Amino acid sequence: MSGTLYIVGLGPADERWLTLEAQQALGEAQDIIGYEPYVARVPLRDGQTRIASDNRVEIDRARDALERAQAGRVVAVVSGGDPGVFAMAAALFEAVDAGPAEWRALDIRVVPGVSAMQAAAARLGAPLGHDFCAISLSDNLKPWDVIEKRLEHAARGDFVIALYNPASRARPTRIADAFALLRRFLPGDTFVGLAKSVGREKEDLILTQLDSVDPALVDMSTLVVIGASGTRRIARENARDWVYTSRKAG
Amino acid sequence: MSGTLYIVGLGPADERWLTLEAQQALGEAQDIIGYEPYVARVPLRDGQTRIASDNRVEIDRARDALERAQAGRVVAVVSGGDPGVFAMAAALFEAVDAGPAEWRALDIRVVPGVSAMQAAAARLGAPLGHDFCAISLSDNLKPWDVIEKRLEHAARGDFVIALYNPASRARPTRIADAFALLRRFLPGDTFVGLAKSVGREKEDLILTQLDSVDPALVDMSTLVVIGASGTRRIARENARDWVYTSRKAG
Numbered sequence: 001m002s003g004t005l006y007i008v009g010l011g012p013a014d015e016r017w018l019t020l021e022a023q024q025a026l027g028e029a030q031d032i033i034g035y036e037p038y039v040a041r042v043p044l045r046d047g048q049t050r051i052a053s054d055n056r057v058e059i060d061r062a063r064d065a066l067e068r069a070q071a072g073r074v075v076a077v078v079s080g081g082d083p084g085v086f087a088m089a090a091a092l093f094e095a096v097d098a099g100p101a102e103w104r105a106l107d108i109r110v111v112p113g114v115s116a117m118q119a120a121a122a123r124l125g126a127p128l129g130h131d132f133c134a135i136s137l138s139d140n141l142k143p144w145d146v147i148e149k150r151l152e153h154a155a156r157g158d159f160v161i162a163l164y165n166p167a168s169r170a171r172p173t174r175i176a177d178a179f180a181l182l183r184r185f186l187p188g189d190t191f192v193g194l195a196k197s198v199g200r201e202k203e204d205l206i207l208t209q210l211d212s213v214d215p216a217l218v219d220m221s222t223l224v225v226i227g228a229s230g231t232r233r234i235a236r237e238n239a240r241d242w243v244y245t246s247r248k249a250g
Numbered sequence: 251m252s253g254t255l256y257i258v259g260l261g262p263a264d265e266r267w268l269t270l271e272a273q274q275a276l277g278e279a280q281d282i283i284g285y286e287p288y289v290a291r292v293p294l295r296d297g298q299t300r301i302a303s304d305n306r307v308e309i310d311r312a313r314d315a316l317e318r319a320q321a322g323r324v325v326a327v328v329s330g331g332d333p334g335v336f337a338m339a340a341a342l343f344e345a346v347d348a349g350p351a352e353w354r355a356l357d358i359r360v361v362p363g364v365s366a367m368q369a370a371a372a373r374l375g376a377p378l379g380h381d382f383c384a385i386s387l388s389d390n391l392k393p394w395d396v397i398e399k400r401l402e403h404a405a406r407g408d409f410v411i412a413l414y415n416p417a418s419r420a421r422p423t424r425i426a427d428a429f430a431l432l433r434r435f436l437p438g439d440t441f442v443g444l445a446k447s448v449g450r451e452k453e454d455l456i457l458t459q460l461d462s463v464d465p466a467l468v469d470m471s472t473l474v475v476i477g478a479s480g481t482r483r484i485a486r487e488n489a490r491d492w493v494y495t496s497r498k499a500g
Binding site: 011015016017018019020021024082083084085086087089090091092093094096097104105108109110111112113114115118119121122123125126127128129130131132133134135136141142146149150152153154156157158159232234235236237239242244245246247248 | 261265266267268269270271274332333334335336337339340341342343344346347354355358359360361362363364365368369371372373375376377378379380381382383384385386391392396399400402403404406407408409482484485486487489492494495496497498
């Protein structure tokens with residue numbers, strides 16, 4: 001008899017964003033599988049096996065999890081944020097799609113979580129309060145011209161834009177290229193928010209705009225938010241401004 | 251001394267998607283304010299005041315909450331899903347922006363939650379696994395031609411699209427108009443998912459495609475997901491297919 005495979009969102013940072021459903025799945029799991037820093041966030045429980053791996057082996061990790069579930073184990077693959085948003089859930093189903101037929105009969109349950117962009121938005125105010133999109137700048141798996149096309153349509157459609165994976169050692173100029181492209185379509189005073197390490201001790205929020213943002217401030221822990229025409233800044237004394245996007249057209 | 255205003259996401263449906271942070275805010279709050287069905291989902295606590303109102307009075311509700319916080323109360327405004335995504339957080343900050351200067355000194359904290367599109371995606375598999383956008387079809391506050399422009403750019407940019415507020419008694423043809431527009435840009439076999447009452451007893455998931463979707467099946471409780479070129483369906487025997495979006499280009 002085969003087991004169960006949970007794909008669990010831990011939310012960004014500490015346990016404050018963990019849902020009841022996620023706690024339950026982690027409690028049931030015999031095997032906890034994931035990228036090392038995420039596995040480390042799961043409270044230790046007696047008898048539970050923990051398999052931590054590097055971030056670059058997503059498909060191997062997915063296959064390992066599926067084989068364990070096939071063998072009858074209750075497995076939890078853990079992801080930061082929401083596993084359904086630029087994370088392990090798509091990798092898991094990709095592995096099922098390419099794998100043996102019996103994996104299609106498995107009991108697979110995705111447990112959603114608070115995503116990085118939602119936590120960043122909550123800290124800034126409500127910048128995702130109206131029509132928005134999320135784009136990954138990683139060109140590991142898709143060509144850069146596809147990313148350029150999406151950035152252009154996001155800008156021309158007047159969407160608020162959340163940028164995931166904006167920087168890496170392998171491609172340090174990508175975020176600068178993205179800002180340059182967006183400047184062709186959007187006004188210089190378009191809001192830009194850099195939300196770094198949200199929910200962690202070293203959290204840092206930078207409120208700036210498209211014509212003056214410094215790409216060197218963007219690192220792998222940064223979620224970048226680009227405003228739309230309806231995005232407004234509320235000036236405050238002795239406190240960080242609030243940012244929200246009006247539900248009206250712009 | 252002024253109080254605190256929490257804007258709390260309850261997640262869709264029952265308490266399984268409630269975060270620890272949300273539970274804590276609801277426990278601290280003296281006043282619980284919101285649309286009646288959301289207020290009803292908050293566990294009763296002695297001494298807590300509950301102010302339930304109609305869904306059409308968002309700005310009045312926001313002002314009431316801000317006045318109570320200004321008067322020193324600990325207030326929680328509750329929202330289904332994530333308050334930052336098409337919900338109360340933007341309405342609250344809109345009220346602050348238009349309100350008296352002292353409201354800018356208030357302690358306002360947005361508590362994010364699992365949004366309807368994330369819960370729907372989790373049930374379907376991982377359709378939001380790659381670049382996606384969220385569009386509200388409500389034309390209460392923005393003109394329909396802005397919505398049309400966004401749908402067109404979302405389609406031309408090859409985004410997965412989550413449609414919020416796809417139907418209402420006041421505008422029953424909007425979703426049919428949206429499908430007709432999307433058919434001008436997307437292949438007829440583009441995946442369409444209708445996720446109805448996700449997480450509730452009457453939950454219903456309909457997997458179909460753009461050239462054959464019946465707009466009459468879409469009601470106010472439906473979250474509509476339109477696939478991108480990279481969205482794939484995994485056929486299963488005796489079970490609903492899984493749907494995911496590949497992290498590759500298409």
